[in-house]
Amino acid sequence: MLKKTAAEGVHAEGIVIGAIIDMSSRIGKEQRAAMEIAVEDFNGTGNQTLVLHIKDSQRDPVRAALAAMDLINNQQVQAILGPQTWEEVLSVAEISSQTQVPILSLADTTPRWASERWPYLLQASPNKQEQMKAIAAVVQSGNWHQVTVIYEDTDSSYLYNSLRDVGVGVIKGVVLSTFSSTTALSEHLEKLKREQNRVFVVHLSYTSGCAAV
Numbered sequence: 001m002l003k004k005t006a007a008e009g010v011h012a013e014g015i016v017i018g019a020i021i022d023m024s025s026r027i028g029k030e031q032r033a034a035m036e037i038a039v040e041d042f043n044g045t046g047n048q049t050l051v052l053h054i055k056d057s058q059r060d061p062v063r064a065a066l067a068a069m070d071l072i073n074n075q076q077v078q079a080i081l082g083p084q085t086w087e088e089v090l091s092v093a094e095i096s097s098q099t100q101v102p103i104l105s106l107a108d109t110t111p112r113w114a115s116e117r118w119p120y121l122l123q124a125s126p127n128k129q130e131q132m133k134a135i136a137a138v139v140q141s142g143n144w145h146q147v148t149v150i151y152e153d154t155d156s157s158y159l160y161n162s163l164r165d166v167g168v169g170v171i172k173g174v175v176l177s178t179f180s181s182t183t184a185l186s187e188h189l190e191k192l193k194r195e196q197n198r199v200f201v202v203h204l205s206y207t208s209g210c211a212a213v
Helices: 026-045 061-073 085-098 111-117 128-141 157-164 182-191 205-211
Strands: 014-021 049-055 077-083 103-104 122-123 146-152 170-176 200-203
Touching: 026 049, 026 111, 049 061, 049 170, 049 205, 061 077, 061 085, 061 128, 085 111, 085 122, 085 200, 128 157, 128 200, 146 157, 157 200, 170 182
Parallel strands: 014 049, 014 077, 077 103, 103 122, 146 170, 146 200
Antiparallel strands: none
16 A cells, blocks of 8 residues: 655655665665765764665566565655666656655666656666767777777676767677676786777776776
């Protein structure tokens, strides 16, 4: 049963907010740490207090929907951060609109039609498609027509499409697991050294990127 609204999320102990993330993933763990640090910093300096409730969706749209209902009905949150994937966002968008509790989506993109259909659905994360267009523009400005792309095992379609749109070909794509060891990474890099690779586009997490450099 959907019954609470955002206006009911202000309690005596502070403003209650929720979050729905995939705690088993690296990104989810980083998001949780960042949220907890941000809340601690805010509570240490502001006159108001934030109370954060985090739910684990395990990247499952059904779990995400159940988590949203629990946060709204039982925890009486005023807003929800997440989820991470568009499939999960779809599962909670209608719940958000019915209860008038804003969802600050952490998915890569939110289609314009979705924001029009669900007015309480907001894009909180940077638009990944626009970021990839910026990378492609940098490659194009260097007058490089062929590149090797090194990326983690996440969706790379935005990057590939953006490079193609500016006339840049990908001669090779090197996929690294999010949990690749330093040894495995070194082996990949050694193989690339023996090949005719001139320009590299590296799209990795901070940890993997530092190891690659």
